[in-house]
Amino acid sequence: MTISLFITCYNDTLFPETGKATVILLERLGHTVEFRAAQTCCGQMHFNTGYVGDALSMMRSTLDVFATAEVICIPSSSCVAMMRDQYPHIAQSTGEPALINAVSRFLPKVFELSELLVDKLGITDVGAFFPHAVTLHPSCHSIRSLHIGNKPQELLKCVRGLTLIELPDARQCCGFGGTFSLKNPEVSAAMLSDKVQCVLETRAEFCTAIDNSCLMHIGGALSRQRTGVRTVHIAEILAATDAGAIQ
Amino acid sequence: MSIRVGEAAEAPEFPTAAKRLIQDSQIRRNVRHATDVIRGKRNRVVAELDDWEQLRASAHAIKEHTLRNLVRYLEQFEAACTNAGGEVHWAQDADEANQTIVGLIQAEKKSEVIKVKTMTSDEIGLNTALEAAGIIPSETDLADLIVQLGRDQPSHIVVPALHRNRAEIRQIFRREMNLPALSDDPEELAAAARAYLREKFLRVDIAISGANFVIAETGTVCVVESEGNGRMCLSLPQVLITLIGIEKIIPRFEDLEVFLQLLPRSATGERMNPYNSIWTGVSPGDGPQRFHVVLLDNGRTQVLADEVGRQTLDCIRCGACLNACPVYQQTGGHAYGSVYAGPIGAILTPQLQSMQHSQTLPYASSLCGACYEVCPAKINIPEVLLHLRSKVVENRDAPVYERVAMKIAALALKNADRLSAAQSVGRIAQKPFERDGVIANLPGFLRGWTAVRDLKPIPKQSFRQWWAERDQSK
Known part of the structure; x- marks a missing residue:
């Protein structure tokens, strides 16, 4: 299967390792990965902050770039949520039939990484090896918008060497919320403090998620507090093998 | 009016x-x-x-x-x-x-x-x-x-x-009901209130x-x-x-x-x-x-006239969204400056006032969706929050720094060349703030972020650069 990767703007810029891991993982599973270099951003940050016009332009460009793609993999549930929850409304608001159609053709092709693996490819054991104690932060968008259920846990449970430790109060938001963390830094920090406390309670070595946005937030505090706990995107765990972690 | x-x-x-x-x-x-x-x-x-x-x-x-x-x-x-x-x-x-x-x-x-x-x-x-x-x-x-x-x-x-x-309720009752011997035992407090209220009834x-x-x-x-x-x-x-x-x-x-x-x-x-x-x-x-x-x-x-906002009026005032909200849990209700606190307050108060006041309320949420999940009337509170945010921006009530930053970001994300250029600029711009592999002290509106969190610097190579290199070597 040819899988088109939508890397997302912040993974491209800040977390290239996640993109590389996704490519390596999907190729190891026997698929062809393509990367359409014209892609930029789904528009989430602008839309969630109230800048609908800018988000519309980014949506148009994303739809154009992936018009001919067959299957689109996105290693970020919040970007997928933006597309599924908002693209239809944004398109409707323009009243352009072509755009509305483009969105309805686009959405069935979109898969978050764990959705792609478990639902589309029907695989939970991806042959990964990751000999560490790991806890999973189920991001808000993944549970309340994508209704991802236990897919990330199922994938992690099949990883050899990995000990999965349940996170207390797992469904609580980490407090990132995009520009929320800038507009309400105090409240965001208080929420983050609770999340970090829960992560530390697990005594895990790594905190993982299917979203680097939450991980950037949680990881920022884990680093500042010199906890020694690291964050890692689930793609990087799933790409790791006994032959050695990816570079 | x-x-x-x-x-x-x-x-x-x-x-x-x-x-x-x-x-x-x-x-x-x-x-x-x-x-x-x-x-x-x-x-x-x-x-x-x-x-x-x-x-x-x-x-x-x-x-x-x-x-x-x-x-x-x-x-x-x-x-x-x-x-x-x-x-x-x-x-x-x-x-x-x-x-x-x-x-x-x-x-x-x-x-x-x-x-x-x-x-x-x-x-x-x-x-x-x-x-x-x-x-x-x-x-x-x-x-x-x-x-x-x-x-x-x-x-x-x-x-x-x-x-x-x-303990606080005891203090209030002791002072206002003139009961110096009152303890903080719930039954005693309730009895004091009962006696106080019965007289009025x-x-x-x-x-x-x-x-x-x-x-x-x-x-x-x-x-x-x-x-x-x-x-x-x-x-x-x-x-x-x-x-x-x-x-x-x-x-x-x-x-x-x-x-x-x-x-x-x-x-x-x-x-x-x-x-x-x-x-x-x-x-x-x-x-x-x-x-x-x-x-x-x-x-x-007026709320009723707004197609997206009108679901706010479905509210039966149960307060479940307040109890479920991680923001409310941190601040309590007084932060919302209104008799209506929490997620429902964040959408009701600005709308009742025709967006004339409380422009920061629609932003008082991380959009985690816990409110929508528990709402017995299925009010899509995150949807209304986003709708109200777009009104704040439309009315030009958003802060100037934010409008500028969002404009610059929109320009940078316009196409792939600009994004690559912005990534390069970012790598240079972050240099003065980088210490020991992290960014720990940013100025301006980013200060709130680095006050309690380290930021990972933009790495040398973006994903798209890695991909292009890999493509060429194939």
Whole structure:
């Protein structure tokens, strides 16, 4: 299967390792990965902050770039949520039939990484090896918008060497919320403090998620507090093998 | 028209108020404890019902239907209530409602009233208006009494004194009821309140109440509560004035079946409220002999006119969204500067005020969706928050730094070349702030971020560069 990767703007810029891991993982599973270099951003940050016009332009460009793609993999549930929850409304608001159609053709092709693996490819054991104690932060968008259920846990449970430790109060938001963390830094920090406390309670070595946005937030505090706990995107765990972690 | 929501127009902005409250260890502990307890109870009793999702869908459908036919149902209610001996008054805004209520009390030649279960009266600032007219209002709901005696503001729509603990309540009662020997034993506190309130119930013969539901077909009014103080207010006085926001109407008596399952479970984690008072007009020789209903608009019809925002009026004031909200759990209700706190307050207050005040409220959410998940009327609160944010931006009420930053970001994300260029600029711009592999001290509006979090620097190679290199070497 040819899988088109939508890397997302912040993974491209800040977390290239996640993109590389996704490519390596999907190729190891026997698929062809393509990367359409014209892609930029789904528009989430602008839309969630109230800048609908800018988000519309980014949506148009994303739809154009992936018009001919067959299957689109996105290693970020919040970007997928933006597309599924908002693209239809944004398109409707323009009243352009072509755009509305483009969105309805686009959405069935979109898969978050764990959705792609478990639902589309029907695989939970991806042959990964990751000999560490790991806890999973189920991001808000993944549970309340994508209704991802236990897919990330199922994938992690099949990883050899990995000990999965349940996170207390797992469904609580980490407090990132995009520009929320800038507009309400105090409240965001208080929420983050609770999340970090829960992560530390697990005594895990790594905190993982299917979203680097939450991980950037949680990881920022884990680093500042010199906890020694690291964050890692689930793609990087799933790409790791006994032959050695990816570079 | 003078539409106002309590003192919300004068209240400090959310981030400012929140910053202060975050430092109040007592409030944070009280709020955390109370929301944890209520949330736990709510989750347990909701899990008992197999048809919870159908009940939510029914509530949503009934509310949406009612709002689309609001005029018809309000007129139907007026006719039925009048027919049963009640008198219906219409109030366009806070001032009109206050004048009507003051007028009704003055016509009875009374200078004291007892009140129960009416957050709407706080919305219109009724107590202030009564006091200005020389009328003494006494709150009789225990939590409202604590707030009133403490010269405080409500912080929760169901549990207004949620931010207070027993020790604080004891202090307030000791001072205001002149009971120096009072302990903080809950039973002793309740007994003190009971003795204080009984005297008022027996003496004051005019009451003001709110309502949870009003029924169009029968002209019936419904109040649910836990203490019985409401029942006292609704049955002992000769005169009863009930203040009702026009969105509280439901079409039929049998619709209560849906709402009386959803409300107590969502609000207090109870299967049923201990007291459900349901009455229609006046019964000769039994209960209040003069019954007035004041139907209040105060901005609601404007909310109704907004296609996305109108679902806000589906709210049955259960407070579940407050208890579930991780933001509310940190700040408590006072940060929202309104009688309506939490996620529902963040969408209701700005809309009632036509987006004239409280522009920071739609941003007082991380959009985690916990509010939508628990809302018994299925109000998509995140959707409305986003809608209101777009209005703030449209009205050019967003801060200048943000507008500039978002414009620059939009330009950088316009196409792949610009994004690559922006990544290169970022790598250079971050250099002065990078220490030991992290960015720990950023200036300006980014300072809040690095105050408690390290930021990972932009790595040397973007994903797209890695891909291009890999492609070439193939």
